[in-house]
Amino acid sequence: MTTRHPPRRTTSIARTGRAPGAWPVLGHLPHLLRAPLRFLGSLPAHGELVEIRLGPRPAFVLCHPELARQVMSDGRAFDRVGPLYEGSRAALGNGLATCPHADHRRQRMLMQPAFRSEHLPGYADAMRREIGMALEHWRPGLVLDMVDEMFALTTTVAVRTLFGGGITDRDIAELRDSLDTFLKGVYLRALLPAVDALPTPGARRYTRGLAGWRTHVTRIVGERRADDGDGGDLLGRLIAARDEAGGALTERELHDQVAVLILAGAETTSSALAWALHLIAAHPEAEAALHAEVDAVLDGRVAGPDDLPRLEWTGRVIREVLRLYPPAWVLPRTSTREIEVAGRRLPAGSTLVFSPYILHRLPEFHPEPERFRPERDQSDGVAPAAWSRASFVPFGTGPHKCIGDTFALTEATLALASIAARWRLRPASGTPVRATPRSVLTPSALPMHLIRR
Known part of the structure; x- marks a missing residue:
């Protein structure tokens, strides 16, 4: 049977619009706080560049891959500056994921060697060890919240690959607890920076979490820097890195990069794994194909780097999960000069919003x-090749694309395959699973029964 796809757009349609439903004074903030995914999903119906209101300020949401490519590929004209990024840098520092264009090239050059392909097998072997240790604690009949379990696993992997074997379990637990508290408050503070002016219990928890996070990272980096050896870990390679002029990362830069790497390594991959476990349990045919693959490749053991080429279906599952629930679901940019986007002249200082969640749901x-279909092919002729690439962007696009995308895909594939090789997971609650927007899209809770295969 021939599958009929929607017709291609052969020209870029410069069409702008305005989102309805703005509140007086607050604009669309109530929608973004109460039901952000529903609101974002409604925007393409109003145009390819859609104006919304963040309180009294306008922002422009990119609802077509070509516009996203235009904005995300030009870091000079569309920079990571403005109020939203000021808040992020105040919390996370001026690392690779938050720095403005002026700092990005030097930082990326210093960071890139640590992510060369020749280092990946070593990182993957560390992933394999931590995945195996985590699964040793699972028992048939237990009910575990997979949001918590996957966050614990990926935080441990991120810290172990970053700091090596010298890090203690207590250090990891302290970092994980502080990070979790901090991450739960990030999205609210991006939209409402003044929220901490109110002495609420939530504000106090956030402040304590952020302070604890900074204290732990600073101490661990200081101790690790005093150690002369590289040790084959990420931090050792960052300490040894030099730019074109022979300069190294400063103490502050090193701290900021470590903070971003732990955040990205822990939160994004744990979100993808939690969604994968949820979606596989709800789709028997996809689950059967996954089990058939891991049985043939792993025969019950934990997956390692040598298994990756044969875990094709597992990789497809992860990519489809990232399409439906891209971790970095919304990213702002600020125009540095007056510029035209979709035929509209935008003044300097305009906020533009890039959302993989929107682009991944364009029919x-x-x-x-809306369907979970791991068999889909991102280059199946639905769109011209350039548009197709621009419409699947779970790790961003352009010069600021995530430097650790291969690292994250490797970890998610190894973890999902290892779990599926031993366990079948089933929901332990009839409550619908819903996304909780924080720094990434993650399920609010995911209690599941462990059933030994």
Whole structure:
């Protein structure tokens, strides 16, 4: 049977619009706080560049891959500056994921050697060890919240690969607890920076979490820097890195990069794994294909780096999960000069919003966008090749694309395959699973029964 796809757009349609439903004074903030995914999903119906209101300020949401490519590929014209990024840098520092264009090239050059392909097998072997240790604690009949379990696993992997074997379990637990508290408050503070002016219990928890996070990272980095050896870990390679002029990362820069790496390594991958476990349990055919693959490749053992080429279906599952629930679901940019986007002249200082969540659900590029279909092919002729690439952007796009995308895909694939090789997970609650927007899209809770295969 021939599958009929929506027709291609052969020209870029410069069409702008305005989102309805703005509140007086607050604009669309109530929608972004109460039901952000529903609100974002409604925007393409109003145009390819859609104006919303963040309180009294306008912002422009990119609802077409070509516009996203234009904005995200030009870091000079569309920079990571403005109020939203000022708040992020105040919390996370001026690391690779938050720094403005002026700092980005030097930072990326210093960071890139630590992510060369020749280092990946070593990182993957550390992943394999930590995945195996985590699964040793699972028992048939237990009910575990997979949001918590996957966050604990990926935080441990991030810290172990970053700091090596010298880090203690207590250090990891302290970092994980502080990070979790901090991450739960990030999204609210991006939209409402003044929220901490009120002495609420939530504000106090956030402040304590952020302070604890900074204290732990500073201490661990200081101790690790005093050690002369590279040790084959990420931090050793960052300490040894030099830019074109022979300069090294400063103490502050090193701290900021470590903070970003732990955040990205822990939160994004744990979100993808939690969603994968949820979606596989709800789709028997996809689960059967996953079990058939891991049985043939692993025969019950924990996956390692040598298994990756044969875990094709597992990789497809992870990519489809990232399409439906991209961790970095919304990213702002600020225009540094007056510029035209979609035929509209935007003044300098305009806020533009890039959302993989929106682009991944455009039916012109992803047929049946709401369905979980690991068999879909991102280059299946639905759209011209350049548009197709721009419409699947779970790790961002352009010069600021995530430096650790291969690291994250490797970890998620190894973890999902290892779990599926031994366990079948089933929901332990009839409560619908819903996304909780924080720094990434993660399920609010995911209690599941462990059933030994």
